[in-house]
Amino acid sequence: MTALVPETEPATAPAAARSASRTTLAAVGALARFEARRLLLRVPVLLALAGYAAWIGWRTLQPWDDYPALQDADRATQGGPLLVGLAALLCANHAVLRSRRRDTERHLAVLVLPQGHRTAAHALSVVPLALLSAAGVAVQFTWEALKPGAVGRGSVAELLVGPLTVLLFGATGVLLARLAPSAVAAPLLVVLFFLMFVGAAFPFSGQETGAAWFAPVVGGPGTHPLPSALLGRPAGWHALYLAGLALTAALLAVLVSGTRTRTVRAGLAAALTLTVLGGVVQTGGVPQVTTAARLRASLTPEKDQTCVRQGTTAYCAFPEWTPRIGDWARVVRRVQSLAGGPAHGQRLLVRQRVEARYGLYDDAALRPSTTPHQVTVGTSWGGNRVPEFSTAVAAVLVAGDEKTAGELCDGRMVTVMWLSLAWQPDPESQLRHVRVDDSVTGPAVVLSRTEPLTMTAGQTEVVRALLHQPFYGVAARVKAHWSELTSPRISTARAAELLGVRADAGADRCE
Numbered sequence: 001m002t003a004l005v006p007e008t009e010p011a012t013a014p015a016a017a018r019s020a021s022r023t024t025l026a027a028v029g030a031l032a033r034f035e036a037r038r039l040l041l042r043v044p045v046l047l048a049l050a051g052y053a054a055w056i057g058w059r060t061l062q063p064w065d066d067y068p069a070l071q072d073a074d075r076a077t078q079g080g081p082l083l084v085g086l087a088a089l090l091c092a093n094h095a096v097l098r099s100r101r102r103d104t105e106r107h108l109a110v111l112v113l114p115q116g117h118r119t120a121a122h123a124l125s126v127v128p129l130a131l132l133s134a135a136g137v138a139v140q141f142t143w144e145a146l147k148p149g150a151v152g153r154g155s156v157a158e159l160l161v162g163p164l165t166v167l168l169f170g171a172t173g174v175l176l177a178r179l180a181p182s183a184v185a186a187p188l189l190v191v192l193f194f195l196m197f198v199g200a201a202f203p204f205s206g207q208e209t210g211a212a213w214f215a216p217v218v219g220g221p222g223t224h225p226l227p228s229a230l231l232g233r234p235a236g237w238h239a240l241y242l243a244g245l246a247l248t249a250a251l252l253a254v255l256v257s258g259t260r261t262r263t264v265r266a267g268l269a270a271a272l273t274l275t276v277l278g279g280v281v282q283t284g285g286v287p288q289v290t291t292a293a294r295l296r297a298s299l300t301p302e303k304d305q306t307c308v309r310q311g312t313t314a315y316c317a318f319p320e321w322t323p324r325i326g327d328w329a330r331v332v333r334r335v336q337s338l339a340g341g342p343a344h345g346q347r348l349l350v351r352q353r354v355e356a357r358y359g360l361y362d363d364a365a366l367r368p369s370t371t372p373h374q375v376t377v378g379t380s381w382g383g384n385r386v387p388e389f390s391t392a393v394a395a396v397l398v399a400g401d402e403k404t405a406g407e408l409c410d411g412r413m414v415t416v417m418w419l420s421l422a423w424q425p426d427p428e429s430q431l432r433h434v435r436v437d438d439s440v441t442g443p444a445v446v447l448s449r450t451e452p453l454t455m456t457a458g459q460t461e462v463v464r465a466l467l468h469q470p471f472y473g474v475a476a477r478v479k480a481h482w483s484e485l486t487s488p489r490i491s492t493a494r495a496a497e498l499l500g501v502r503a504d505a506g507a508d509r510c511e
Contacts, residue, residue, distance in 0.1 A: 068148070070141075073144040088129050119174060127203035133163045178256045213241075226354055230354075232286040238282045243279030299352075314337075338419050338475055347373060348373050412488070418474065
């Protein structure tokens with residue numbers, strides 16, 4: 001009798017291979033979860049997470065941060081995860097070297113998982129920490145976005161930078177353990193990274209092109225927020241570069257550990273392609289269309305702005321800032337209500353202006369406008385920016401235009417500063433905030449988005465004395481003597497006399 005061979009035998013080998021592959025993947029996953037738990041419970045990681053949480057709370061609870069521009073708030077999330085990333089680098093490296101320190105590598109070599117698979121598990125163990133950092137980024141940005149004074153819009157690509165940095169640093173720690181299995185290599189690298197990213201340039205320099213983009217974090221929020229269309233940052237390509245770099249480090253660690261399968265090699269080639277593509281494109285410079293938009297917004301902002309009239313004042317703002325017009329209008333109404341003569345009902349134009357021709361991080365003052373009755377307002381608000389704008393409104397009401405206001409050296413400065421401060425809840429505190437040196441005595445420069453104003457020591461004494469006088473009495477005298485108080489020939493001593501103040505006015509000489 002002829003023996004029959006079962007037809008299913010040829011399929012036994014592929015089925016066994018698939019079963020072994022599933023078993024290996026399950027073992028890698030189990031080891032990755034075990035190492036992830038250990039990583040999250042390491043003291044450096046716990047301290048880094050605690051510091052990161054404290055940093056988020058400190059940033060978001062600052063009073064000057066009640067009016068965030070979300071296109072800056074997304075970049076502000078990138079610095080904190082650097083601390084978590086440094087802890088991930090140190091602890092992931094330490095975990096990979098555990099078998100070497102305890103002399104258990106020879107025992108692990110006989111298990112189902114070879115060194116390459118164990119290296120992959122260590123690389124995967126960083127993912128939960130990166131997700132935890134992503135949660136922190138989401139909390140920080142959402143907190144900012146829910147503030148009543150928030151304007152603008154954020155970028156998902158900018159928000160991804162923080163978590164991707166944690167992945168990159170963790171994968172670097174794993175790779176370093178395979179390339180240089182020394183207990184001192186990772187701590188030295190952490191110190192180097194700390195000096196580079198935190199101590200020397202945190203966040204990294206404000207350059208917009210060139211080698212700066214090869215750093216994980218490139219530039220924080222600018223000095224003054226700009227409209228989203230003017231940023232010109234290659235955020236998407238930078239995120240792709242970081243993702244490719246993290247994947248490259250992880251797969252290279254697996255490759256040097258002995259696992260040189262076709263899948264690993266193909267994955268490494270794809271990761272390198274993504275890294276090179278993102279790295280090259282992100283260094284291409286600011287697009288021409290963005291440069292043209294910056295030039296237009298700086299020189300002819302009216303072409304991009306929306307104007308709204310409230311009462312006798314027209315407010316022109318870039319579209320993302322129109323929700324803030326109500327805040328500006330409240331300040332203008334309060335200042336103008338204290339003015340006398342024709343200034344009390346004067347038609348004003350409040351125009352938002354930016355200087356974007358020199359990049360995102362330029363802090364140059366704007367050129368004062370010579371247009372009569374036009375007031376400049378910037379893109380920042382809250383804190384010192386409120387008395388700064390209030391002073392700008394008062395100066396234009398008194399002097400007629402910003403150019404003339406910047407040249408005031410006489411008794412009109414008393415009227416300007418009283419109009420600016422008297423209506424505010426704590427006027428003497430606001431006087432301190434609106435002066436560059438935070439003083440309330442002596443001469444000082446007064447903050448302005450255009451050319452700053454200057455107060456003499458005598459003018460400071462007269463203004464402080466006025467702020468301690470009964471409010472309605474001073475307001476009545478200001479309106480009664482408005483013509484003389486706003487005359488270019490008035491001295492500080494004469495202004496003090498008209499307003500019923502005895503103070504050592506001194507000479508009207510700008511210093």
